[in-house]
Amino acid sequence: MTDQTSNAMWGGRFAAGPDAIMEAINASISFDKRMARQDIEGSRAHAAMLAAQGILTDSDAAAIREGLLTVLSEIEGGTFQFSAALEDIHMNVESRLKEIIGAPAGRLHTGRSRNDQVATDFRLWVRDQIDAAIQGCEALQRALLGQAEAGADWVMPGFTHLQTAQPVTWGHHMMAYVEMLGRDVSRFRDARARMNECPLGAAALAGTSFPIDRQMTAEALGFDRPCANSLDAVADRDFALEFLSAATICAMHLSRFAEELVIWSSAQFRFVALSDRFSTGSSIMPQKKNPDAAELIRAKIGRIFGAQVALVTVMKGLPMTYSKDMQEDKEQTFDAADSLMLALAAMEGMVRDMTANRPALEAAAGSGFSTATDLADWLVRALNLPFREAHHVTGTLVALAEKKGCDLPDLTLAEMQGVHAEITEEVFGVLGVHNSVASRTSYGGTAPEQVRIQAARWRERLG
Numbered sequence: 001m002t003d004q005t006s007n008a009m010w011g012g013r014f015a016a017g018p019d020a021i022m023e024a025i026n027a028s029i030s031f032d033k034r035m036a037r038q039d040i041e042g043s044r045a046h047a048a049m050l051a052a053q054g055i056l057t058d059s060d061a062a063a064i065r066e067g068l069l070t071v072l073s074e075i076e077g078g079t080f081q082f083s084a085a086l087e088d089i090h091m092n093v094e095s096r097l098k099e100i101i102g103a104p105a106g107r108l109h110t111g112r113s114r115n116d117q118v119a120t121d122f123r124l125w126v127r128d129q130i131d132a133a134i135q136g137c138e139a140l141q142r143a144l145l146g147q148a149e150a151g152a153d154w155v156m157p158g159f160t161h162l163q164t165a166q167p168v169t170w171g172h173h174m175m176a177y178v179e180m181l182g183r184d185v186s187r188f189r190d191a192r193a194r195m196n197e198c199p200l201g202a203a204a205l206a207g208t209s210f211p212i213d214r215q216m217t218a219e220a221l222g223f224d225r226p227c228a229n230s231l232d233a234v235a236d237r238d239f240a241l242e243f244l245s246a247a248t249i250c251a252m253h254l255s256r257f258a259e260e261l262v263i264w265s266s267a268q269f270r271f272v273a274l275s276d277r278f279s280t281g282s283s284i285m286p287q288k289k290n291p292d293a294a295e296l297i298r299a300k301i302g303r304i305f306g307a308q309v310a311l312v313t314v315m316k317g318l319p320m321t322y323s324k325d326m327q328e329d330k331e332q333t334f335d336a337a338d339s340l341m342l343a344l345a346a347m348e349g350m351v352r353d354m355t356a357n358r359p360a361l362e363a364a365a366g367s368g369f370s371t372a373t374d375l376a377d378w379l380v381r382a383l384n385l386p387f388r389e390a391h392h393v394t395g396t397l398v399a400l401a402e403k404k405g406c407d408l409p410d411l412t413l414a415e416m417q418g419v420h421a422e423i424t425e426e427v428f429g430v431l432g433v434h435n436s437v438a439s440r441t442s443y444g445g446t447a448p449e450q451v452r453i454q455a456a457r458w459r460e461r462l463g
């Protein structure tokens with residue numbers, strides 16, 4: 001037991017203050033001060049509404065609204081003294097407001113509770129992060145689009161199982177990530193639309209007997225409408241979970257691309273050169289240029305997915321409505337949001353700066369019998385073989401080339417005719433990688449003309 005006096009904000013029935021350990025486990029100010037701006041925005045809207053409804057006098061409301069701006073400028077200016085004894089951002093702000101404006105500060109909390117207050121603040125905070133995530137995704141999409149437009153017809157190997165499969169174009173590969181990020185953006189937008197309801201005015205859990213106007217506060221804070229059920233309003237954290245879930249999928253996409261960049265920038269692949277600005281050196285091996293940014297992006301998903309698992313686990317056993325467990329919703333969500341924004345920005349920088357090694361891409365595109373499918377398709381088209389038989393003939397030719405230690409276009413016509421007598425000179429036209437990609441003109445295929453169509457569509461959308 002400490003000799004502190006009881007809490008000034010709720011200590012009416014308490015004779016003594018909390019133990020230091022109690023304060024340590026209970027206080028959230030060390031992290032929820034990040035929601036100061038949202039807290040003050042919510043309180044200013046609440047005060048204006050209370051005055052409009054005749055619950056507060058205009059002069060009290062004006063003093064509160066002005067005073068809150070002073071508090072905000074102190075916080076933003078770094079002069080605000082945060083106190084763990086005041087637990088959280090809500091009580092820190094209100095207590096300082098009282099020091100600045102005196103008695104009217106005590107009227108601000110009319111018709112609300114910290115339960116609807118924190119739910120509102122956190123929603124506003126998550127909503128800002130959703131907007132930032134959308135911007136980050138779109139900036140990265142633009143960088144990828146730049147790569148795709150420049151290299152719509154550069155050939156590279158396409159892989160399945162990380163084994164050379166068929167030649168594709170650089171632009172097509174870049175556009176695959178543009179599509180993934182497009183789905184990320186749409187997931188963030190969906191989450192935003194669903195979360196955009198205002199909990200303020202649900203009060204502790206049951207609503208309030210004051211004649212408040214929830215429509216007015218909802219509108220002032222940019223929400224589409226007030227939450228319809230006061231119990232749900234204070235108990236819900238779906239909005240954070242949906243953000244984390246969309247963030248997890250987005251981070252998974254970034255992680256996959258990061259993995260490719262790590263592989264591509266290796267001495268064995270040399271598909272891309274990362275810029276010095278987005279690489280690091282080794283303290284012992286002078287020749288090294290390491291793709292650290294890509295590796296860290298690849299790892300960030302761990303924290304983001306971790307936050308999602310942590311929060312869903314916090315929420316899963318909670319009875320209606322608010323429980324203090326829910327204070328654990330913030331720290332990891334903050335960390336996940338920071339990680340996502342940083343990963344998006346780093347990836348954007350890396351993609352903008354990286355240089356594709358066209359000769360290496362093209363050489364790799366032609367190795368590994370990558371045009372075997374083109375050969376089989378030609379046998380079907382030109383010789384009218386059933387595809388199964390064409391597949392078999394091609395397989396025999398691949399085995400022959402492998403035995404000779406050469407690629408398919410290096411076989412002679414005579415060697416080919418030894419496997420199937422009707423093969424003609426014409427076959428060499430389909431064995432080149434450029435012809436191969438140019439022929440893949442089906443919608444969404446890798447042909448440069450298809451890539452340019454898709455890139456133009458996205459360019460128009462993204463600007």
Ligand code: ARG
Pocket residue numbers: 028032087088114115118322324326327328
């Ligand atoms: N710091 C608290 C949180 O983050 C604010 C809400 C406290 N509500 C309460 N009834 N103790 O959840």
